[in-house]
Amino acid sequence: MKFYRVKKEAVEVNLTPLIDVVFLLLIFFMVSTTFTKESRLNLELPEAEGTPPAEELNVLELTISSAGSYSVAGESLINDTRDTLSQGLLKMSEGDTNQPLQILADAEAPLQSVITAMDVAGKLGFVQVSFVTMQPSTGTAEK
Structure with missing residues (x-):
């Protein structure tokens, strides 16, 4: 008697459904994730350092108060609009x-x-624009 061996087929794992599920999960998490939006800038401005430059003649000073109002060369502007500031300067x-x-x-x-x-x-x-700061210890103006 002759017995024929049945050939076993190689077992293959079908990865297509697994890849589909992984991509679906990836898309789900990307869509459901909320991203934080920065609404305000947290700035730490540097302190003034250095020596003041020599005094320049005919310097135009623009002062901005704590309320946001402007004064040009010591004269307050009637309102805080861009047009008024432009005309004043x-x-x-x-x-x-x-x-x-x-x-x-x-x-x-x-x-x-x-x-x-x-x-x-x-x-x-205006091309020669500079900021005037105050030294924290003495309170004198620095340019």
Whole structure:
């Protein structure tokens, strides 16, 4: 008697359903994850260091109060709009945008007011814009 051996087929694991499930889980977790949005910037501004430069003549000073109101060369502006600030800077500089501009901002002044002042000065053509800070220990102005 002759016995025929039955050939065993090699066992294969079908990975297609496993890959499908893994991709579905990946898509599910990507869609269901919430991403945090930063609504405010946490800034730590540096302290002033260095020696003040020599005094420059005809320096135009723009002061920003803690309430965000502007004054140009010691004269307060009637409101805090960009147009008023632009007109005030042009009037006090007499159209000379090569004149140095110093921005003196209160420590409690809104950051948006400082950004608006820089933006208006840039659009008017002021190129020599600097900030005046206060030294924390003595309280004297530094440029």
